[in-house]
Amino acid sequence: MPKIEENDGALRQSDPDQQPIQRVIGRRVSPPSGRFPSAATRAAMDANLLYRTRVPKGIFVYQNHEEMTRDRELWTLEAMLARQSDRG
Numbered sequence: 170m171p172k173i174e175e176n177d178g179a180l181r182q183s184d185p186d187q188q189p190i191q192r193v194i195g196r197r198v199s200p201p202s203g204r205f206p207s208a209a210t211r212a213a214m215d216a217n218l219l220y221r222t223r224v225p226k227g228i229f230v231y232q233n234h235e236e237m238t239r240d241r242e243l244w245t246l247e248a249m250l251a252r253q254s255d256r257g
Contacts, residue, residue: 221251222244223244223251
């Protein structure tokens with residue numbers, strides 16, 4: 170099993186067959202406090218508010234995987250039909 174070591178804040182693997190881990194990509198940077206988001210960021214946030222998943226909110230407890238799969242497929246089908254009817 171490869172060993173992962175930390176040197177100078179960078180993670181490195183001791184296994185030569187693996188690619189070295191040099192940095193993590195995609196971490197979010199918090200905006201400065203007291204500044205409002207840009208118009209593009211605000212528009213993206215507003216668009217996310219309008220997105221509907223068609224899945225009811227809540228915690229669901231199922232007796233088996235088949236029940237969960239049946240509900241998920243039903244919600245997916247309802248979302249597809251609603252989107253199709255919205256397009257005309």
